[in-house]
Amino acid sequence: xxxxxxxxxxxxxxxxxxxxxxxxxxxxxxxxxxxxxxxxxxxxxxxxxxxxxxxxxxxxxxxxxxxxxxxxxxxxxxxxxxxxxxxxxxxxxxxxxxxxxxxxxxxxxxxxxxxxxxxxxxxxxxxxxxxxxxxxxxxxxxxxxxxxxxxxxxxxxxxxxxxxxxxxxxxxxxxxxxxxxxxxxxxxxxxxxxxxxxxxxxxxxxxxxxxxxxxx
Numbered sequence: 001x002x003x004x005x006x007x008x009x010x011x012x013x014x015x016x017x018x019x020x021x022x023x024x025x026x027x028x029x030x031x032x033x034x035x036x037x038x039x040x041x042x043x044x045x046x047x048x049x050x051x052x053x054x055x056x057x058x059x060x061x062x063x064x065x066x067x068x069x070x071x072x073x074x075x076x077x078x079x080x081x082x083x084x085x086x087x088x089x090x091x092x093x094x095x096x097x098x099x100x101x102x103x104x105x106x107x108x109x110x111x112x113x114x115x116x117x118x119x120x121x122x123x124x125x126x127x128x129x130x131x132x133x134x135x136x137x138x139x140x141x142x143x144x145x146x147x148x149x150x151x152x153x154x155x156x157x158x159x160x161x162x163x164x165x166x167x168x169x170x171x172x173x174x175x176x177x178x179x180x181x182x183x184x185x186x187x188x189x190x191x192x193x194x195x196x197x198x199x200x201x202x203x204x205x206x207x208x209x210x211x212x213x214x215x216x
Contacts, residue, residue, distance in 0.1 A: 019127030019161045026116050026123075027168045033109045034175050044077040044106060046182055049189055052076045056193045059086065060200045077102050078190055085197040092198060099190040107183055110176060117173040124165020131158025 041047075055070035071083060081098045089095060135155055 017127060017130065017161070019123055019130070020164050023120060023123055023161070023164045023168050026120060030113060030116050030168065030172050033112060037109055037179060040106060041179075041182065045075045046077070046106065046186060049074070049076045049078065049186070052078060052082060052193065053189075055082065055086075056196050060196050062200065077106070078186070078193070081190065082193055082197065085194055090198060092194065095194050095198075096191075099187075099194070103183060103187060103190075107179075110179060113172055113176040113179075117169050117176060120165045120169035120172070121162075122165070124162040124168075127161025127165070128158045131155075131161065134158070 051070050051074035055067045055074065058064075058070055059067035067086065071079060071086065074082075078099065081095060081102070084098065085095055132155065135158060
């Protein structure tokens with residue numbers, strides 16, 4: 001098994017050179033990061049905020065006890081931030097900072113995925129350029145005795161690095177876009193939740209005597 005793997009690695013290095021090996025290492029790194037982010041998103045409840053939304057709607061309608069009951073059922077990573085707002089924290093910048101700290105933790109690794117998505121095609125193109133230089137050097141040395149089949153073989157090997165680079169970059173960019181879309185949706189939810197809690201539509205009917213209604 002190990003010998004077969006080593007043989008495959010040597011064969012890849014022989015065909016595509018060190019650039020293909022670098023791209024292979026990047027693909028393993030990307031796969032590791034993606035699997036970790038999927039686990040982290042699932043454990044944090046990214047995108048699963050039904051109980052949190054129910055709590056926000058109940059609070060907006062003036063149902064304070066119902067809102068806290070729904071919040072107790074929530075497993076969302078945004079629950080502590082919403083709980084702070086329900087408990088009387090009215091400093092909007094503080095609440096937004098708390099939410100952003102949680103977003104930053106979940107968005108860690110995005111920059112790495114973005115860098116790989118941009119760098120992989122360039123590495124592939126770099127390998128192709130090096131391969132083409134070698135192919136034309138071999139053609140120059142052969143002079144008039146150049147074999148077209150040898151030249152064609154050198155060219156397709158050179159183009160292999162570009163293909164590998166694109167194969168690494170395209171799925172990386174696609175997965176990164178999906179991750180970013182999930183986080184953008186949660187960020188909008190957090191902003192809406194905090195504004196609704198700080199200025200609920202039912203605040204006038206349920207505010208304590210003499211209390212001033214909150215304003216956004």
